[in-house]
Amino acid sequence: MGEAIDVKDHLYLASIVFEHSSDGILITDASAIIISVNPAFTRVTGYRSQEVVGKTPRILRSGKQPPAFYYHMWRLLKEKGSWQGEVWNRRKNGDVYLEWLRITAIKDRMGRVVYYMAVFADITEREQLRNELLQTAKIQRDLLPAPLEDDRLRLKSIYRPYRYVSGDLYGYKWTRDKTKLFGFLIDVMGHGVATALQTSGLRILFRQAFESSRSLAERLAYINHEAMCLFTDESFAAAICFEIDFTTHTLTYASAGITYFLAYTGQVEGLIKASGMFLGIMDGVQYEQHELAFGSGDRFFFLTDGLFDMLPLSFAGEGKGSFRSTVEMLERMAYSKECSDDASAICLQIR
Incomplete structure (x- = not known):
């Protein structure tokens, strides 16, 4: 058994924690008059101890x-003995900053409040990063194409970022004569702003491919060549592109790392294997393209890994149901708690 720590040791340890804590600490008496602050308080607020001792924390108000905010804060503090939340305060130089604040009432043996201790951390930079992520996420959503309306085709899309911004993106566009619809689905490895930038760069390349008269395989090879500068040695992207030709009634597809999609036509039902090297790993890669004939009522479902990996073994058969029910099933999976990745899909039905 170790030796018990006596009162002096307790006080010594408490003083060490107080002095060296990375969080700001402020202690007031029961009347909310400041009696002590630690060095981190000075680093965050700019106020030295002698400038605030004897005053109230109102000196920090922004x-x-x-x-009403402070009224509710003090009411909860008196009722429950503690309060925590985000507060905007002002430094000595006038700058406003956001802090995460926890206030605790310290009571004597009779249950009377004798001190209040406030511990806070400057979270301004974290909030700025969060806002930047939210703005990036909004920009990404704004890049998505508008819902498609056409008498020859039903198209439903799914787009669910796992954390704010997404490594997934999709797009589609008619040729000028509206006889062909070109589309793509992108899935960049990873999460965060860097991944979002890579996704946006790939989107530009795929949109350039809209205007090309080359085959899908040649367009995908061009995209891979141009995309090499977007990726480091440890990052890459999967993608699939397709072209629906209403003159020949064929769907042509070429894949780069998205290994399967779902098709329900007069000739095929269920998983279609779509092989091809990932984008951004090796230059000079040659891709294959394949063709499927389609007729009225046929359906195609292109999915990123976030959705595909969640499919039950029975899904290929369940996909024989109505187009609407299949889309709704995929949406439920994308927005379920079990989904642990970006999840996107392009779902098509020929009318």
């Missing part, structure tokens, strides 16, 4: 919260 004016961004209304009086």
